[in-house]
Amino acid sequence: MSALVLIHVGSGALAILSGALAMCVRKGGRLHRVFGTVFVVCMLVMASIGAGLAVRLPQAASVVVGIFTCYLVASGWATVRRVQAGIGYFEKAAFGVALGCAIALAGLGVQAANSASGLLDGAPPARYYLFAFFAAFAAAMDLNMILRGGLTGTRRIVRHLWRMGFALFFATSFFFLGQQKVMPAFVRGSPLLLVPAMAPLLGMIVYLIRVRFTRRRRRGAQDSPAR
Numbered sequence: 001m002s003a004l005v006l007i008h009v010g011s012g013a014l015a016i017l018s019g020a021l022a023m024c025v026r027k028g029g030r031l032h033r034v035f036g037t038v039f040v041v042c043m044l045v046m047a048s049i050g051a052g053l054a055v056r057l058p059q060a061a062s063v064v065v066g067i068f069t070c071y072l073v074a075s076g077w078a079t080v081r082r083v084q085a086g087i088g089y090f091e092k093a094a095f096g097v098a099l100g101c102a103i104a105l106a107g108l109g110v111q112a113a114n115s116a117s118g119l120l121d122g123a124p125p126a127r128y129y130l131f132a133f134f135a136a137f138a139a140a141m142d143l144n145m146i147l148r149g150g151l152t153g154t155r156r157i158v159r160h161l162w163r164m165g166f167a168l169f170f171a172t173s174f175f176f177l178g179q180q181k182v183m184p185a186f187v188r189g190s191p192l193l194l195v196p197a198m199a200p201l202l203g204m205i206v207y208l209i210r211v212r213f214t215r216r217r218r219r220g221a222q223d224s225p226a227r
Contacts, residue, residue: 108128112128
């Protein structure tokens with residue numbers, strides 16, 4: 001157990017570092033691919049071990065969130081690995097995983113609402129419903145992609161960005177806000193911890209806006225009459 005916890009914490013720290021570096025370097029470049037690959041591997045290791053440890057506690061919510069985190073990273077990585085638009089067994093299986101996580105989290109929310117304390121594993125129903133909604137949204141995006149027969153261009157990049165961005169946000173928020181006991185005493189409870197915790201979410205929003213703006217600007221240039 002101690003070795004697994006050490007690997008879980010170490011891979012999580014490396015995932016945060018590599019994910020931050022991947023966001024800072026030029027997108028699509030060699031360094032971005034290297035840091036991105038390290039991020040994917042470390043996140044999968046961290047989330048899978050975390051889910052496995054949660055089974056023994058037991059903490060059902062942590063198991064589902066761990067599986068959902070693996071889903072986000074794997075599906076985000078697979079999006080840019082496909083050279084051409086297409087749908088295979090992986091995309092269909094990923095849709096099933098996201099839908100299953102949404103149903104499971106909604107069920108945990110119902111359990112929390114019906115419990116004597118109004119909590120489940122220390123969390124209120126609203127927290128489970130929020131994660132359930134997000135998982136259902138991801139499943140809906142998967143279904144939309146399947147019906148389209150795949151994604152190309154900007155839609156493909158956007159899918160990659162928001163899935164990797166949210167996965168990194170899950171890691172940073174869990175570490176900086178949920179694991180303050182491992183930090184120096186003078187920063188515990190400090191609002192300054194919100195900065196590194198929220199940075200991936202803000203960075204993801206900036207990049208999504210940039211991608212959308214670039215697409216519109218290029219489309220406008222193509223539609224403008226030649227002089």
